[in-house]
Amino acid sequence: MRELKAHFLPLLVSPEKLAGAAVVVIDVLRATTTITHALAAGAREVIACLEVDEARQLAARFGKGEALLGGEREGLKIEGFDLGNSPTEFTPESVGGRTIVFSTTNGTRAMMHCEQAKTVLLGALVNRAAVCTALAGEDRIHLLCAGTRGEITREDVLFAGAAIDMLTSANPEGFELNDQAILAADAWRVALPLNQRNSPATREPALIRALRNTQGGRNLRRIGLEADIPDAARLDTFDLVPCFDPPSRRITA
C-alpha cells in the first residue's frame, strides 16, 4: 500500500512526519499557479522569499536585468516590485531567461515546512497531470496545502482532491488515504461532477465556479483581480513540475 496523505495546513503536520516523503506544496490562488506559469514562460528559476526586504536584498546581488522582483502582500503587487502574483504577468517577454525573486507568505512558509522531505514539488490545477506523473514511483506522498494565514482554504483542498482523484483512478486499493485525503477527494467530486469532466466546455466553467467560491477566490474578487481565477482553473495545461530545493530556496522545472 502506498501512503497518500493530505494536510489542509502546514500546522497540521510536523516537518518530521514529512521526512523522506515526496511532498507537493499547494497554493492554487496563486503562488504555485504563478510559479508554474513563470517557469513555463522560460524563467531561469524562482527563489522563494518570506520577507520583502530579504527579497530586495537578494535581487540586488544579481547583475542588471538578470533578476526580477515578484510577489504580493494582501494580494497586491509590492511597492517597487517588477511583478505581482498574477499568472499572466509572467510571459516569455517579461521573465524569459531571468531569475524571479518571489515573495509570498503562505506558499513560502509551506515550502520551508518541507526541509526534511525527499522531494518538494509545487502543484496547481494547471500542472496537475504533470505532478501526478512525477509521483508515479513514490510510495509516500504528502499533499501540503498552504492555506492563508493559518486558515484552511478550499482552493488548496480542491487541488489535493484533483491529484488524489488522478493518482488513485487506476488502482484505488493501492493507496492508504488519511481522512483529509478522503475529504479532499469528496470536495473535488462535488466541484467537478463526473459528467462534466470530459469536455473543456463543461469542465472549465465548473472549475471557475468552484474557485470563485473559495477563500482565495472571494479575496481576488474583492480586490479586483478576479481575472486570475480562470487562469488558475485551466486544468492540466502545463507539462511542467516546479521543484523546490529547501537549502537554496530555488525553484526550477
Add this chain to the structure above:
Amino acid sequence: MRELKAHFLPLLVSPEKLAGAAVVVIDVLRATTTITHALAAGAREVIACLEVDEARQLAARFGKGEALLGGEREGLKIEGFDLGNSPTEFTPESVGGRTIVFSTTNGTRAMMHCEQAKTVLLGALVNRAAVCTALAGEDRIHLLCAGTRGEITREDVLFAGAAIDMLTSANPEGFELNDQAILAADAWRVALPLNQRNSPATREPALIRALRNTQGGRNLRRIGLEADIPDAARLDTFDLVPCFDPPSRRITA
C-alpha cells in the same frame, strides 16, 4: 447574513473567536453520540472529565449508587469504570436517574475550548435535527469538530456537513459559510447522495458505509467495537440536545 462556520479541530480556532457564539461540539465516534444516548436513557446529568483520576475522585463524592463512571482510553473501557463509551451501554436500566462522570479526551478538550461561548450544544448524527432546531434563532453558529489527538477526523466533519445541509436548506443565501463549512457540506453530499436520503432503507446503509471509512470507524473496527457504528449512524433519532455548562462541566438535556 447569519455566520455559519465549521472548524475541523479545536486548534484551528481560538477560544476568543468563539466568544458569544452558539457552538456545537462534535465527537461522533463516540462521545457526543454516547452522551446523547445517556441523557435520552434518563441519566440525570453527565459531567465531562479530562483525566481518569479526576473522574474517580469526582464520582467518589456522590452517594452510593448515585453516580457511575463512564468513558474510554484508546477506545476501550477504563479499568474499574462502570461503563465504556458504547452508546448502547447507556440504557434506562443502567443510567436512569444517575449522574455519569464521563472521561473522554478529545470530546472534553473540545468542550473546554468553548468557555467564552454563549451556549455549547453537543451534536451527533443521532440528534442532528434537534440541534438544528435549537440553533434556529442564532446568528453566529460555530461547529467545532473534536478530532482525535490533533488529527482531523472525517466522522466529525460529516456531522458538520449534515448540520449545515439542514440549516441552510430553507435559505442557502441567508448564511455566510467559511471554507471548512463548504468542505463539510461537500463531504456530506458525497456520503449521502440526494437520491438515498429519503428512505431509511437507503440512508442507513449509506451512513454506516461512510462512518466505517473514517478514522474513528477504522479504529472501532480494529478494536472489535464496530457494532457501535450503526448506533452512531441513526440520523435524527433523538429529540434531545445535550447542553454543556463550562464552569461546572455539567451536561444536561
